[in-house]
Amino acid sequence: MRSPVHIPAKHLGFTLVEVMVALTIIAIGLAAVISTVASTTINSAYLRDKTFAHWVAQNQLAEVELTDVKPKLGFTDGHEKLAGITWYWTSKVDKTEDPDTSRVEITVRADKDKSAQNLATLVSLMHSPK
Secondary structure: OOOOOOOOHHHOOOOHHHHHHHHHHHHHHHHHHHHHHHHHHHHHHHHHHHHHHHHHHHHHHHHHHHOOOOOOOEEEEEEEEEOOEEEEEEEEEEEOOOOOEEEEEEEEEOOOOOOOOOOEEEEEEEEOOO
């Protein structure tokens, strides 16, 4: 009968240093993955909000364009609910060199405070013959 092969103790497994290095590499990799996922989530929410704000601006511009009345010069504020969120918009109507044409600028934000970041701005020229 053969005797079992004798393996020296120094070759039986990983050392504590090797295990700690491996765990450090794994931790750094996981931290990078978590950071990337968090960044992607934040960017997706921001792009969703910008898209909804742009739709609100388009809706407001369409309402101005569909009325038979020439828009009044100056500022108009309002709000609209879309996708369960209240959006606050400001419409600014200015004169142009052509007396029959007005410049309409609509800005949309998610906060009632006018100093909040505008998520969408839409500018159009409207011809309103007399």
